[in-house]
Amino acid sequence: MKSAIYAIIRKDIRSVTSNRQLFLPILLIPLIMIVVLPTMFVVTVRFVPEEAGDLDALLSLLPVSALDGGAEQALIQIILNNILPVFFLIIPIMTSSVMAAGSFVGEKEKHTLETLLYCPLPLGRIFYAKIMASFLMSMMVSLLSFAVMLAFMETELFILFGALTVPSLNWLIMLFLLSPAVSLIAITLIVRGSAKAQTMEESQQKAVLLILPLMLLIVGQFSGVLLVSGWLLLILALACGAAAWFLMRGCRKRFTCESLLK
Amino acid sequence: MKSIVTNSITKIYPGGNRAVSGLSLSLNQGEVYGFLGPNGAGKTTTVKILTGMLSPSEGNCEVMGIDPSAEPEKIHAISGVITEHAQMYDNLTGLENLLFYGSLFGLDRNCAQSRGLGLLRQLDLEEAADRRLSAYSTGMRQRLSLARALIHRPKVLFLDEPTSGLDPESARNVNRLIRDLALKEGVTVFLCTHQLRYAQEICTRYGLIEKGSLLASGTLDELRRTVSPRFTVKIRAGHISPDMISRLGLRRSGSDAKDSAEIPDNRQEENRGSYREGSDKETSKETGTVWLETEVESEEEIPGLVHQIVSEGGKIFHVSACLPSLEDIYFSLTAGKEGLK
Known part of the structure; x- marks a missing residue:
């Protein structure tokens, strides 16, 4: 049975990577998030005069010790370790929802789901394989995006400031706890809607709901209401993990072959 | 041994549409059973009930002694199914599709490859083996579906319009293959079709269904006697x-x-x-x-x-x-x- 599950995972990943329409947003969005956005922040910090005071509210949230190396260094730290992680979350949400929509509703749309259901695998195993495919794709894209982002940003920092900045523990929490949990929530939302959804676009709409809390976090930081600290990320990761677990538990029971083939 | 037995199965869809009504059938092993009826007669619903995709609202059925609604995956392991909506992946080649489905049925890669190539040869698709499915014609897709349904050497075949979209020569080849499977390998074939001429070429018994009810069932001679002694x-x-x-x-x-x-x-x-x-x-x-x-x-x-x-x-x-x-x-x-x- 394991080989069958691996075969579905491989096939699902290949289905997305060979489909330009699906794969392009998976490549394009991370590219904006990991190259364009950090570059804009770094260049802004380097060339906008400190006196402008636009980020004063944000800086006021930092402990006094954080400002020892100067406001510029403090801002770079904030951008890398507090602001970018929140923007970065868009990558796993988007990747997993595109993958899950293609994997579940896409199969339904192309009439290949029925053929898959005629295979000697319990429905739960097929679901598991499809969820794993979306999850693994999301994790691969997230980790790769982080590596590329770090390489770009450190290069820019070295050129513009002559120094490197070490990513904080926030990124570990982000990459290995929050990002997986949020990916699973996005996948589960798509899967739960897959029985009713008739098109991939329709099914992806639910995942947009996950972007809204992210927007609040981003606005909250820039307006100086809160700072996305390691503790906050950890609490969010645990809350999202629990939510993902509950959502997934109820997910499988909602489906029968009959409901999927409607 | 009875391959397929249905005891007064009825299927009422949510909304009240009675697709199948008190259907009782009994098929022997190695039989090619032609299940004939107009569109909406309940043929596809019957196939879906027998393959465990749908549960009957009333009655029960068995395929090779297994209850499809209780253990659908066991039924799938021993059966091959072709329906109008059971398509394959356009982004994979013909052979890759067969290898994928082979792996789902537990065949190792070498076994799936040799079996897949053999079936492609039998169905005149050898030259198209490495072509993506998106470049296949309707008839080629239909023949590949048959290859997919046969990849794991099933004991029972459920074929819903297997020759639709095929040119006469391909239809004859497919019919010959189906007949050989029944005769030489003892595969039971449940064949739903409108193409009565082809059905008459290969079926050993028939069931005629309309509005979910079986009008008549039997061999050609028995059916002839039914309409006129x-x-x-x-x-x-x-x-x-x-x-x-x-x-x-x-x-x-x-x-x-x-x-x-x-x-x-x-x-x-x-x-x-x-x-x-x-x-x-x-x-x-x-x-x-x-x-x-x-x-x-x-x-x-x-x-x-x-x-x-x-x-x-x-x-x-x-x-x-x-x-x-x-x-x-x-x-x-x-x-x-x-x-x-």
């Missing part, structure tokens, strides 16, 4: 006296009345031991032959009839039994018309 025998003979005609219970056929030697009936004629001349009309005029017909209950009566004509000095030029074809039976039953004669 008697059938017409046409004889073209010479040296026949009117006395002989009345004594043997014969009558002049309509074609003879019109001075034509053609057989006017479009029903299937099973010409057993009969022959036809190149120009019947001329022969008819020159030799003074007449077209006669009578009705018999079984083909066993034909030799006696011919013997009597010959022994009384008549000459036989043609004998044919006008048996109703499956198409005749189908239309007769579905249209609720009276039997053929």
Whole structure:
């Protein structure tokens, strides 16, 4: 049975990577998030005069010790370790929802789901394989995006400031706890809607709901209401993990072959 | 052993649509069962119930002793299914599709590859093996679906319109393959089709369904008897006296009345031991032959009839039994018309 599950995972990943329409947003969005956005922040910090005071509210949230190396260094730290992680979350949400929509509703749309259901695998195993495919794709894209982002940003920092900045523990929490949990929530939302959804676009709409809390976090930081600290990320990761677990538990029971083939 | 048994299965969809109503069937192993009926008759719903995709609202069924709604994956392991909506992946090649489905059925890569290539060869798709499915024609897709359904050597095949979209030659090849599977490998075939001519070529028994109910079931002969217990025998003979005609219970056929030697009936004629001349009309005029017909209950009566004509000095030029074809039976039953004669 394991080989069958691996075969579905491989096939699902290949289905997305060979489909330009699906794969392009998976490549394009991370590219904006990991190259364009950090570059804009770094260049802004380097060339906008400190006196402008636009980020004063944000800086006021930092402990006094954080400002020892100067406001510029403090801002770079904030951008890398507090602001970018929140923007970065868009990558796993988007990747997993595109993958899950293609994997579940896409199969339904192309009439290949029925053929898959005629295979000697319990429905739960097929679901598991499809969820794993979306999850693994999301994790691969997230980790790769982080590596590329770090390489770009450190290069820019070295050129513009002559120094490197070490990513904080926030990124570990982000990459290995929050990002997986949020990916699973996005996948589960798509899967739960897959029985009713008739098109991939329709099914992806639910995942947009996950972007809204992210927007609040981003606005909250820039307006100086809160700072996305390691503790906050950890609490969010645990809350999202629990939510993902509950959502997934109820997910499988909602489906029968009959409901999927409607 | 019974391969497929259904006991009064009924399927009522949410919304109240009664797709199948009290359907009872029993299929032996190695049988090719033609399940015939118009669109919306309940054929596909029956296939979905038998493959565990749908649960019956009432009644129960078994495929090779397994309840499909309780253990659908066990049914899938021993069966191959083709339906209109069971498509394959356009982004994979024909062979890659077969390898993928092979792996889902637990075949190792080498085994799936050799089996897949063998099936592609049998279905004339060898040249298209490495072509993406998006470049396949409807007929090629249909043949690949059959290859996919056979990749794991199933014991039961559920085929919903397997020859739709196929050209006559491909349809014949597919039919030959299905018949061989049943004859040589004992595969039970549950064949849903509209193409009655192809069905008649390969099916050993038939079930005719309309509005979810089984109208009739049985072999072709049994179905013929259902629509009409008697059938017409046409004889073209010479040296026949009117006395002989009345004594043997014969009558002049309509074609003879019109001075034509053609057989006017479009029903299937099973010409057993009969022959036809190149120009019947001329022969008819020159030799003074007449077209006669009578009705018999079984083909066993034909030799006696011919013997009597010959022994009384008549000459036989043609004998044919006008048996109703499956198409005749189908239309007769579905249209609720009276039997053929």
